[in-house]
Amino acid sequence: MRILVGHASAHGLTAEIARRIAEVLRGQGASVDVERMGRITDPGGYDAVVLGSAVHHQAWLPEATGFVRRHRGDLLARPVWLFSVGMSAGLPRLLRRPAHRAQDRRLAAALRDVVRPRGHLLLSGVTGPDLLPGAAGLLFRGIGGHFGDHRDWAEIEAWARRIARELSDDPAITSAGS
Template structure:
């Protein structure tokens, strides 16, 4: 029987419009390129955690909370998750806000997300911006977005920040530099 020496990482996510899935897939590709054994899946199809040392959990943010699929996943697997190193990320509008009010609001971790983070003894939590499309958003919501410092619509993800966080996960797992650098969508 051979001993498995590379870190085993599960990346579990819940995505509403695809931003979180794409970030989860990028994280998995980056960790794989650095030598980890990684499996990425949505919360509904998440693998058995007994095969993994580290778990990265990601969710879109709606109504200042993680998506119900992730909250249920965490509830159902709390003991298994607490026995592993867990990294948590969310994808929402807050990190894309600029200006004095927007930056302050963007740094606040909503209570429901903080409760999930704290219940897992998460190694680190990071919030990233996602997509914010103008279509289908009411005039008052668009005005509020602008007042809080929203500068543009569309893909507002900060891939440098996402890459840096992925690298910090890899560094904590003592992974070597990647042989090939994954690209984001």
């Protein structure tokens, strides 16, 4: 079974998550290619696709949304999972859960109609002063936000294992990939 893991990453941190997902999928027996979405020319040669993007201003990066729109036909023809990397875990405790839910609803709604994914995982990434320079960093600190690496690797790996299980349980895919 061939799986494509595509990513759009502003600072390379979402790419690290994509590589970890690929590592887990390979450990489950899949052949996996990992590539920046801007460099992928034909997702049609894969049995399944996992796509992820950093979230800026409550939306996927333009590279990612452009890829999804350009390759909509290929993506609709195969199983697709999506992941989005935001920063809700860096927010003050009182704001985390509502911000996470609102962001998840907004992203899932924006992408669901385009590619009909089998799943969407909203993750928190890394928030640092160098990633939020100037006024944005001051505002973030001012509302009680905290910088750090908020990636939950156990959650990411468990999600990738669920994808592998779903794919191995799907007779249409396992017979196509044989």
